[in-house]
Amino acid sequence: MPSTHAPIRRKVTLIDIAAACDVSRATVSLVLRNSPLVNRHTRERVQAELQRQGYIYNRAAANLRKRTSSSIALVLNDLANPFFAEFAAGVDEEVGAAGFVTLLGSTGESPERQQAVLSSLIEHGPGGIILSPAEGSDASRVMESLGPQMPVLLFNRELGGDLPESAHWDRLMLDNAHGAELATMHLIEQGHRRIAFFGGHAQSSSCQQRRAGFMKAMKRARLKVPKDYLVESAPTRLDAARACDALFASDPAPTAAVCYNDAVALGLMLGLGQRGLQPGRNFALTGFDNIGEAAMVSPSLTTISTAPRERGRQAARLLLARLEHPQERGERTIVPVELIVRTSSCPPLAA
Amino acid sequence: MPSTHAPIRRKVTLIDIAAACDVSRATVSLVLRNSPLVNRHTRERVQAELQRQGYIYNRAAANLRKRTSSSIALVLNDLANPFFAEFAAGVDEEVGAAGFVTLLGSTGESPERQQAVLSSLIEHGPGGIILSPAEGSDASRVMESLGPQMPVLLFNRELGGDLPESAHWDRLMLDNAHGAELATMHLIEQGHRRIAFFGGHAQSSSCQQRRAGFMKAMKRARLKVPKDYLVESAPTRLDAARACDALFASDPAPTAAVCYNDAVALGLMLGLGQRGLQPGRNFALTGFDNIGEAAMVSPSLTTISTAPRERGRQAARLLLARLEHPQERGERTIVPVELIVRTSSCPPLAA
DNA sequence: CGTTATTTTTAGAACGATCTAAATGGGGCA
DNA sequence: TGCCCCATTTAGATCGTTCTAAAAATAACG
Numbered sequence: 001m002p003s004t005h006a007p008i009r010r011k012v013t014l015i016d017i018a019a020a021c022d023v024s025r026a027t028v029s030l031v032l033r034n035s036p037l038v039n040r041h042t043r044e045r046v047q048a049e050l051q052r053q054g055y056i057y058n059r060a061a062a063n064l065r066k067r068t069s070s071s072i073a074l075v076l077n078d079l080a081n082p083f084f085a086e087f088a089a090g091v092d093e094e095v096g097a098a099g100f101v102t103l104l105g106s107t108g109e110s111p112e113r114q115q116a117v118l119s120s121l122i123e124h125g126p127g128g129i130i131l132s133p134a135e136g137s138d139a140s141r142v143m144e145s146l147g148p149q150m151p152v153l154l155f156n157r158e159l160g161g162d163l164p165e166s167a168h169w170d171r172l173m174l175d176n177a178h179g180a181e182l183a184t185m186h187l188i189e190q191g192h193r194r195i196a197f198f199g200g201h202a203q204s205s206s207c208q209q210r211r212a213g214f215m216k217a218m219k220r221a222r223l224k225v226p227k228d229y230l231v232e233s234a235p236t237r238l239d240a241a242r243a244c245d246a247l248f249a250s251d252p253a254p255t256a257a258v259c260y261n262d263a264v265a266l267g268l269m270l271g272l273g274q275r276g277l278q279p280g281r282n283f284a285l286t287g288f289d290n291i292g293e294a295a296m297v298s299p300s301l302t303t304i305s306t307a308p309r310e311r312g313r314q315a316a317r318l319l320l321a322r323l324e325h326p327q328e329r330g331e332r333t334i335v336p337v338e339l340i341v342r343t344s345s346c347p348p349l350a351a
Numbered sequence: 352m353p354s355t356h357a358p359i360r361r362k363v364t365l366i367d368i369a370a371a372c373d374v375s376r377a378t379v380s381l382v383l384r385n386s387p388l389v390n391r392h393t394r395e396r397v398q399a400e401l402q403r404q405g406y407i408y409n410r411a412a413a414n415l416r417k418r419t420s421s422s423i424a425l426v427l428n429d430l431a432n433p434f435f436a437e438f439a440a441g442v443d444e445e446v447g448a449a450g451f452v453t454l455l456g457s458t459g460e461s462p463e464r465q466q467a468v469l470s471s472l473i474e475h476g477p478g479g480i481i482l483s484p485a486e487g488s489d490a491s492r493v494m495e496s497l498g499p500q501m502p503v504l505l506f507n508r509e510l511g512g513d514l515p516e517s518a519h520w521d522r523l524m525l526d527n528a529h530g531a532e533l534a535t536m537h538l539i540e541q542g543h544r545r546i547a548f549f550g551g552h553a554q555s556s557s558c559q560q561r562r563a564g565f566m567k568a569m570k571r572a573r574l575k576v577p578k579d580y581l582v583e584s585a586p587t588r589l590d591a592a593r594a595c596d597a598l599f600a601s602d603p604a605p606t607a608a609v610c611y612n613d614a615v616a617l618g619l620m621l622g623l624g625q626r627g628l629q630p631g632r633n634f635a636l637t638g639f640d641n642i643g644e645a646a647m648v649s650p651s652l653t654t655i656s657t658a659p660r661e662r663g664r665q666a667a668r669l670l671l672a673r674l675e676h677p678q679e680r681g682e683r684t685i686v687p688v689e690l691i692v693r694t695s696s697c698p699p700l701a702a
Numbered sequence: 703c704g705t706t707a708t709t710t711t712t713a714g715a716a717c718g719a720t721c722t723a724a725a726t727g728g729g730g731c732a
Numbered sequence: 733t734g735c736c737c738c739a740t741t742t743a744g745a746t747c748g749t750t751c752t753a754a755a756a757a758t759a760a761c762g
Contacts, residue, residue, distance in 0.1 A: 011500075011748095013747090013748055013749085014748065014749065015748080023711075023712085024711065024712045024713075025712085025713095025748090025749080025750090026711070026712055026713080026750080026751085027710085027711060027712075029749065029750060029751095030710095030711090030750095032749095033750090037709080037710065037711085038710070038711085039709080039710060039711090042710080042711085054498055056473055056474060056498060057474045057749090058415075058474070058476060058747095058748055058749065059474040059475050059476070059749090060411040060414060060415055060475065060476055060748085060749090061415055061717090061747075061748035061749040061750090062748080062749050062750070063411060063717090063749090064409075064411055064412055064415060064716095064717045064718065064719090064747095064748085064749070064750095065716070065717050065748080065749050065750045065751080066717085066749085066750065066751090067717070070475070071454075071475070074455070079436055079439055079440040079443065080433070080436055080437050080440045080643075080660070081436075082431070082433050082436065084436075085430055085431055085432075085433065085435075085436035085439075086431050088430055088436075088455070088457075089430040089431045089457050089459075092430065092455055092456065092457045093457070093459075096456070096457075096467075096468060096471065099471070101454055101455075101456075101471060101472060101475050102454065102455040102456070103422075103452055103453065103454060103455070104425070104439070104443055104452075104453040104454070104455040105443065105447070105452075105453070106439075106440050106443045106444070106447075108440075108444075116447075117447060120447065120450070120452060121452060122407055123407060123408045123409070123410040124410050124411065124421070124422070124452050125409060125410070125411055147405055147407060149362075237643070237647055266644070266647050267647075269647075269649075270647055273649065292431075292588070293617070293644045293648075296588055296617050296618075296620075296621055296648075297644075297647075297648060297649075298620075298624065298648075298649055309431070362718095364717090364718055364719085365718065365719065366718080374741075374742085375741065375742045375743075376718090376719080376720090376742085376743095377720080377721085377741070377742055377743080378740085378741060378742075380719065380720060380721095381720095381740095381741090383719090384720090388739080388740065388741085389740070389741085390739080390740060390741090393740085393741085408719090409717095409718055409719065410719090411718085411719090412717075412718035412719040412720090412747090413718080413719050413720070414719090414747090415717095415718085415719075415720095415746095415747045415748065415749090416718080416719050416720045416721080416746070416747045417719085417720065417721090417747080418747070
């Protein structure tokens with residue numbers, strides 16, 4: 001039996017359609033874009049042929065000619081983190097709805113990888129970039145690989161170093177300080193006096209802001225914060241569990257902790273369990289982010305809601321709006337946050 | 352003070368560099384691609400000028416001319432699910448390492464959105480597609496919008512309907528049946544006799560496979576499975592928590608459950624708690640996926656590990672390899688899974 | 703029927719790169 | 733000096749679209 005050699009069809013282009021319909025490329029192009037210029041009959045003829053040949057529009061070619069872009073780059077420090085995964089889903093939703101496509105890049109918190117990812121993505125000509133920077137990445141290097149014209153929306157974190165005035169980058173930041181303040185106030189109202197701030201890298205901007213909000217609330221309540229009530233950790237469960245010991249090194253030990261984020265809070269819960277403490281009974285704690293599992297763990301986690309999916313949509317909208325007015329100056333948007341009280345923030349045992 | 356109007360520089364192209372160096376476009380192009388043909392001095396001159404003008408390579412233009420692609424589309428039914436988020440991170444890692452870029456699309460389990468997403472992505476000319484289909488999506492429609500030539504790697508689920516022979520699509524599937532079998536055997540060894548299969552949509556292929564593995568183990572142990580020991584739910588925590596009641600509608604009630612996946616298992620834990628039962632003490636359960644929180648919840652969740660990040664890398668490698676040999680026939684890869692025993696799978700109380 | 707509007711179509715350049723085939727400029731050598 | 737060879741460089745077509753300006757076809761009108 002003769003092996004039927006699969007016919008390696010070239011991709012079908014405007015020219016093929018034009019030839020088949022005996023019209024010019026230009027006419028087919030007009031049909032594709034639904035121009036009212038073209039006659040009803042021709043339009044139908046052409047549309048049928050497009051269908052028949054299984055034509056696929058080549059947007060890259062069109063973009064080249066039109067000098068436009070139809071993609072948005074999304075560069076995240078950690079896609080595997082549920083907070084960012086939700087955020088990405090939100091971005092993609094809105095980007096897709098606007099007829100754009102999302103170019104994904106994940107940097108795994110490495111400034112070097114971030115550079116590589118950015119320079120690779122930029123070559124594909126995205127209309128703009130949504131960037132949640134890797135820890136320790138700096139403004140001038142990022143600027144260097146993006147060029148001064150690329151619209152950028154910075155999410156969640158500031159870059160180290162400072163930007164030239166010329167770059168009008170937008171920012172979408174959580175109200176970290178206020179969120180931490182709310183959490184702290186809540187614990188104080190519950191009756192706690194010895195409260196620690198737990199987790200996060202002290203040099204990251206979001207950690208600094210959250211610590212500041214914490215300190216503000218403590219100061220207002222005239223509560224003092226011994227130096228060893230500020231405990232650092234990587235912002236992961238595992239490292240937080242490890243760092244738990246440091247909390248109890250001090251005497252007297254705290255009775256509650258405001259955690260840098262939910263991941264850290266969950267890690268701390270684990271650590272507490274290993275010390276024989278019951279979070280939500282003899283130790284109170286709060287998180288930050290309200291990731292899905294915060295509601296599901298036991299005890300359920302009191303936390304600060306930031307609605308990551310909605311933030312993703314918002315980021316996309318902001319950037320898409322910016323594409324229309326590239327020359328206006330960058331704006332800083334700070335989104336309000338909300339305290340979600342659950343069961344992990346119990347009153348102190350001997351209140 | 353005269354407002355210094357920001358100079359709206361056109362993008363710098365090969366031509367600009369060529370002009371500045373007084374060489375031809377072709378020469379600059381050769382420099383960009385590190386061709387050995389060009390003279391050392393010219394190369395250096397050109398490279399300096401590229402640097403100076405902040406040239407950015409236009410890969411779309413190059414791809415157009417070369418008739419190549421430098422992107423891979425990744426279409427997922429649910430990006431917000433930690434399992435797929437990890438998977439996506441793995442894909443992007445490998446795709447990036449190969450010098451490609453990831454085009455992201457999230458369908459939210461809607462076959463309609465999936466169609467829209469696919470037809471949008473395809474226009475950007477990806478070299479291939481990694482697709483984890485939405486529930487209820489069907490082969491012929493997908494085929495229709497992708498065309499017969501596009502390399503496709505199907506992950507995690509089969510499509511409904513069947514494919515024309517002509518399409519050599521690859522598949523990367525988890526060994527669902529075997530995984531569920533392992534989990535069931537483990538519960539049987541723990542001493543359980545009344546075991547349910549909990550959660551998932553019965554019509555999804557992965558659920559069918561997992562149920563089949565469950566039934567196989569039960570049959571081998573000569574344990575019978577009453578019809579109401581097969582409980583359906585959406586594969587989410589929330590719906591699983593709701594569906595918990597159905598488990599205890601039967602008499603006698605089961606003492607253990609093999610859950611469709613971790614999300615469902617976590618939901619079931621919640622539901623059990625609401626009924627005053629303690630998972631891991633008076634009810635045993637297992638999950639599937641080994642998502643991050645499986646190790647962190649209390650009790651920690653016995654589950655089946657599928658290493659989603661590594662699966663992502665593997666999927667990317669398979670697809671990239673396929674790009675080299677588009678005409679070979681599609682392969683089906685089934686990845687082994689592993690039982691991770693933790694504390695949720697306790698023996699029955701009255702063993 | 704000739705003119706002018708109006709509608710519809712189109713030739714050809716352009717977008718920013720690559721590729722082919724050929725041109726250019728030395729050196730070496732007879 | 734003339735010829736060949738090698739290393740470099742380049743003109744011009746090309747990828748699949750859109751755009752501009754103008755041509756062609758049709759309608760309208762005195």
